[in-house]
Amino acid sequence: MKYHYKRDAIKPLPIKPFLNMVKDRNQVIERAEAVMPRTEFNANILAAKLHPEIQYVRISDIKDHGDAKTFILVPDEKRGTRELAYFRAGQYISVSLDFEGGTMCKPYAIRSNPKDALGEKNNHYMITVKRNITGLASDYMLDCLKVGDELEISGPLGEFYYQKFRDEKHVVALAGGSGITPFYSMAAAIVSGIEDFDLTILYGSRTSEGILLKDELEELERKSDGRVKVVHVLSHEEKEGYEHGFLTAELIAKYAPEKYSLFICGPKPLYAFGDEQAKKLGLKRKSVRKELPGDYINPQKNEDYPAGIEGKTFRLKVHIGGKITEIQIRSDQTILQAMEASHIKAPSHCRSGECGWCHSKLLSGNVYIPQDVDGRRMADLKFGWIHPCAAYAAGDAAIEVYPVIKEQD
Amino acid sequence: MKKEYDVIVVGAGNGGLAAAAWMAKEGKRVLLLEKHNIPGGCAGSIVRGRFEFELTLHELCQMGPKGTGEVRKLLDELGTDVEWVAMDEAFHTINTHPTHGFDVEMPIGSKAFVDEMEKEVPGSRPAMENLMELNRMIADAIEWLASYQNDPPKAQMLVKWSDFMKMAAVPADEMLKKLGLPDKAREIYESYWDYLSVDCTRVSFVVYSFMVYTYLTRKPYIARKRSFEIVLALEQRIRDFGGEIRYNTKVKRIDIKNNQAKGVELTDGTYIPCDRIISNIMPTVAFGKMIDPKEVPVRDRKLCNARTLGPSGFVIYLGLDASADELGIRGYDTFVRETADTHILFEKCKTRASHRKIFNYSCLNRAISDASPEGTCMIMFLLLYTEDAFADVTEENYFRIKDQIVEETIDYFEEAAKVRIRDHIEELVTASPVTLARYIGTPQGNCYGYAVPMWDGMLPRTMSGEKEDYTVKGLRFCGGHGTQMDGYSQAYLSGREVARYTLKDMKEGR
Numbered sequence: 001m002k003y004h005y006k007r008d009a010i011k012p013l014p015i016k017p018f019l020n021m022v023k024d025r026n027q028v029i030e031r032a033e034a035v036m037p038r039t040e041f042n043a044n045i046l047a048a049k050l051h052p053e054i055q056y057v058r059i060s061d062i063k064d065h066g067d068a069k070t071f072i073l074v075p076d077e078k079r080g081t082r083e084l085a086y087f088r089a090g091q092y093i094s095v096s097l098d099f100e101g102g103t104m105c106k107p108y109a110i111r112s113n114p115k116d117a118l119g120e121k122n123n124h125y126m127i128t129v130k131r132n133i134t135g136l137a138s139d140y141m142l143d144c145l146k147v148g149d150e151l152e153i154s155g156p157l158g159e160f161y162y163q164k165f166r167d168e169k170h171v172v173a174l175a176g177g178s179g180i181t182p183f184y185s186m187a188a189a190i191v192s193g194i195e196d197f198d199l200t201i202l203y204g205s206r207t208s209e210g211i212l213l214k215d216e217l218e219e220l221e222r223k224s225d226g227r228v229k230v231v232h233v234l235s236h237e238e239k240e241g242y243e244h245g246f247l248t249a250e251l252i253a254k255y256a257p258e259k260y261s262l263f264i265c266g267p268k269p270l271y272a273f274g275d276e277q278a279k280k281l282g283l284k285r286k287s288v289r290k291e292l293p294g295d296y297i298n299p300q301k302n303e304d305y306p307a308g309i310e311g312k313t314f315r316l317k318v319h320i321g322g323k324i325t326e327i328q329i330r331s332d333q334t335i336l337q338a339m340e341a342s343h344i345k346a347p348s349h350c351r352s353g354e355c356g357w358c359h360s361k362l363l364s365g366n367v368y369i370p371q372d373v374d375g376r377r378m379a380d381l382k383f384g385w386i387h388p389c390a391a392y393a394a395g396d397a398a399i400e401v402y403p404v405i406k407e408q409d
Numbered sequence: 410m411k412k413e414y415d416v417i418v419v420g421a422g423n424g425g426l427a428a429a430a431w432m433a434k435e436g437k438r439v440l441l442l443e444k445h446n447i448p449g450g451c452a453g454s455i456v457r458g459r460f461e462f463e464l465t466l467h468e469l470c471q472m473g474p475k476g477t478g479e480v481r482k483l484l485d486e487l488g489t490d491v492e493w494v495a496m497d498e499a500f501h502t503i504n505t506h507p508t509h510g511f512d513v514e515m516p517i518g519s520k521a522f523v524d525e526m527e528k529e530v531p532g533s534r535p536a537m538e539n540l541m542e543l544n545r546m547i548a549d550a551i552e553w554l555a556s557y558q559n560d561p562p563k564a565q566m567l568v569k570w571s572d573f574m575k576m577a578a579v580p581a582d583e584m585l586k587k588l589g590l591p592d593k594a595r596e597i598y599e600s601y602w603d604y605l606s607v608d609c610t611r612v613s614f615v616v617y618s619f620m621v622y623t624y625l626t627r628k629p630y631i632a633r634k635r636s637f638e639i640v641l642a643l644e645q646r647i648r649d650f651g652g653e654i655r656y657n658t659k660v661k662r663i664d665i666k667n668n669q670a671k672g673v674e675l676t677d678g679t680y681i682p683c684d685r686i687i688s689n690i691m692p693t694v695a696f697g698k699m700i701d702p703k704e705v706p707v708r709d710r711k712l713c714n715a716r717t718l719g720p721s722g723f724v725i726y727l728g729l730d731a732s733a734d735e736l737g738i739r740g741y742d743t744f745v746r747e748t749a750d751t752h753i754l755f756e757k758c759k760t761r762a763s764h765r766k767i768f769n770y771s772c773l774n775r776a777i778s779d780a781s782p783e784g785t786c787m788i789m790f791l792l793l794y795t796e797d798a799f800a801d802v803t804e805e806n807y808f809r810i811k812d813q814i815v816e817e818t819i820d821y822f823e824e825a826a827k828v829r830i831r832d833h834i835e836e837l838v839t840a841s842p843v844t845l846a847r848y849i850g851t852p853q854g855n856c857y858g859y860a861v862p863m864w865d866g867m868l869p870r871t872m873s874g875e876k877e878d879y880t881v882k883g884l885r886f887c888g889g890h891g892t893q894m895d896g897y898s899q900a901y902l903s904g905r906e907v908a909r910y911t912l913k914d915m916k917e918g919r
């Protein structure tokens with residue numbers, strides 16, 4: 001025998017149980033009930049409730065704020081959405097839009113109180129959309145959407161929310177313009193006892209006239225028992241009772257307690273600026289959280305931008321389920337934007353290279369991916385996968401994309 | 410309707426990928442359908458800030474250098490381009506029991522393992538050496554069986570492997586006692602049970618020992634770029650072999666007529682005819698809601714009902730802003746608990762209320778030192794729930810309950826491992842049974858297929874796979890719910906096994 005183990009413990013064991021294994025197994029099976037097996041458990045039901053792929057909503061009301069509007073979204077039972085998904089204050093939804101300017105999804109923070117998405121009655125979300133000088137989608141939403149219109153939105157998404165094991169008990173928020181929206185939701189959640197932290201919002205606006213959601217914020221502040229504080233900072237006006245200038249380190253130091261986390265949401269320049277201030281203040285990386293920046297702009301300003309492609313137009317072959325469509329792509333358009341302009345329904349959520357929802361295979365050609373929005377996995381790089389929302393064509397290229405096939409009831 | 414494909418594989422998890430790749434390699438026209446936007450199922454990684462977390466892989470078994478372990482051979486034969494990392498430690502195990510506790514790091518290699526055990530449990534050497542010799546025989550027997558593709562010559566088997574056969578029907582715990590292992594040595598040896606979904610009093614000795622032994626001799630393996638590297642490598646090979654893959658494509662119905670597979674219907678109503686279907690979706694789900702109830706064979710209903718769903722998991726991923734050295738985190742893969750009795754542990758894993766102080770954690774930087782930027786490290790905690798532990802959770806209390814589990818886990822970790830991580834948490838991600846239910850769509854969010862008690866263990870399943878469990882012509886199942894049990898390596902083996910059976914089905918028209 002080529003093995004040297006002791007056999008005394010093994011010798012007395014019967015061999016029959018092994019020989020009967022299949023027979024015995026069949027017997028156990030035979031004794032079981034013949035009803036259909038159960039597949040739905042609470043975890044499955046809850047998963048569907050918390051993470052619906054699509055939520056069908058109707059605009060039940062619109063509030064005008066000058067150069068912004070708040071849309072109240074309610075579930076559209078007719079199309080199968082009975083209640084909206086609960087969310088963490090600070091999360092966003094992506095709204096599907098289909099208009100002359102293109103077929104696309106755009107992210108908007110859920111501005112309302114998470115509490116308002118609970119229960120079966122009066123279930124709603126609010127989003128507040130501000131006009132964006134260069135933007136097609138915001139123009140479309142502000143100028144064309146009306147009460148009663150139907151929309152398709154994603155489930156709640158994103159990681160920009162308070163996390164008690166990571167963040168300090170006190171959050172100082174830097175908000176600029178429409179960047180107030182997630183903080184509004186956080187403030188509302190604090191007032192309702194859903195979130196448990198203190199929030200000081202340093203809120204930058206141009207003038208005291210144009211402050212988005214000013215009265216609503218004041219009301220939350222009043223109801224918050226001192227847990228929410230809003231400091232208005234005006235960049236283009238000096239006025240009694242307001243801070244003047246930018247959201248600087250000095251200003252943060254003036255209002256922040258000893259220990260705090262810094263949350264930033266606003267126009268793109270605010271993120272770089274906020275980072276600088278955080279550095280001056282000696283904040284650790286873990287204490288600084290930034291909302292996603294959205295569509296990338298000005299890639300040509302980056303040092304590693306490929307030479308000789310600026311201002312050019314290329315051909316992009318888009319493979320979908322074996323069919324190929326050829327479209328034009330300008331070097332200043334992300335691959336996602338080029339597809340949208342051609343009304344190709346490519347998937348997207350965050351538009352910031354982070355969520356991975358647009359994950360596509362680069363079949364040929366070169367692309368330029370700005371490092372600061374390269375949220376791909378290491379293996380994506382190795383095997384040629386890209387996030388079209390954060391990638392530019394650097395020549396003719398071909399990609400394979402995977403539109404979400406729709407549910408048919 | 411003209412049939413464009415020889416086989417449709419439903420689901421691009423580890424098993425589905427392996428099956429699709431194998432079929433495509435054999436020249437079959439393959440269509441792989443995946444409901445999610447990326448392949449991998451449980452396998453993959455997630456990027457948060459400056460960290461890329463491994464989603465689920467602790468380690469692959471049956472690997473080893475080129476041309477050795479069965480899984481290594483399989484992946485090489487498919488031509489998967491992966492940079493492998495072999496580990497030099499088996500596991501770190503901490504038992505915080507006040508009187509019978511231990512804290513040991515066990516090395517790779519059966520001799521080193523026995524030596525370390527002797528240090529920890531003086532006098533255990535003779536029994537341990539005998540056990541390792543037995544394990545060597547068990548590993549040979551299982552490889553011999555696999556070489557015949559589970560259909561070995563019976564007479565030869567009886568002559569050659571009767572000891573193996575005898576022990577196959579004895580639970581691990583019982584056999585280890587019979588073999589005279591000192592209690593503490595047995596307890597340390599049993600540390601690995603979590604990976605098998607039933608405790609050591611109910612899992613076959615040879616199955617348990619085979620797993621431990623292949624880790625010791627072939628080393629545990631991981632992929633340098635996380636398990637997503639294996640996923641995309643397999644995906645690439647399916648393309649290279651001419652297979653077609655569609656993402657964001659959910660199969661609503663598997664069409665069966667008169668006990669014969671006919672095709673699949675997608676959620677948008679598209680119908681794709683095909684008379685060979687490999688389902689990476691577990692039988693309970695396929696039979697329970699994707700197949701016309703009239704066409705679900707009585708045996709399959711009974712089989713699904715006779716089985717117990719495998720455990721679901723709660724996973725916590727932490728990105729820390731201090732290195733493993735600075736924090737004093739030892740070992741790559743560590744089991745922590747307050748008793749070594751695997752049966753008690755299993756019982757405690759049934760509900761949230763009883764689930765206290767039992768988990769496994771791994772620190773990837775201990776295997777790949779630069780897995781995250783300098784001055785940082787990552788830890789993944791895994792808690793198993795063996796029953797429907799999230800049955801009472803609502804939308805409203807869900808986030809709070811998750812926080813509570815995280816709190817308890819970190820508390821116990823800091824106490825048991827004697828490290829302090831609280832002030833270093835830079836990123837935190839959790840995945841609960843609800844998250845798993847969302848991504849992989851299994852009942853209860855279970856991620857281990859079916860439990861493997863003696864009657865439904867690897868051996869009886871394997872012996873039933875080709876014929877007994879093949880009830881609907883043209884429909885076969887592969888994955889962590891397959892014959893080889895749960896796990897990455899097992900899912901790849903299951904994918905290949907089912908691809909081979911399907912090729913045989915095609916040839917023989919069965």
Ligand SMILES: Cc1cc2nc3c(=O)[nH]c(=O)nc-3n(C[C@H](O)[C@H](O)[C@H](O)COP(=O)(O)OP(=O)(O)OC[C@H]3O[C@@H](n4cnc5c(N)ncnc54)[C@H](O)[C@@H]3O)c2cc1C
Nearest residue numbers: 106107108109128129130132134135136137138178181294
């Ligand atoms: C997570 C998240 C949450 C958000 N929440 C809200 C919210 O609550 N409320 C809200 O109002 N907005 C919110 N936004 C922003 C909102 O999504 C955008 O404002 C919206 O996408 C605007 O769409 P648009 O087409 O109007 O403009 P954009 O998407 O900004 O499109 C502008 C286009 O112009 C180009 N462009 C812009 N500047 C220049 C330039 N200087 N030079 C050349 N090209 C330029 C861009 O590349 C882009 O193609 C959020 C964004 C994110 C990522």
Ligand code: FES
Nearest residue numbers: 349351354356389
């Ligand atoms: S849409 Fe999120 S990564 Fe592209």
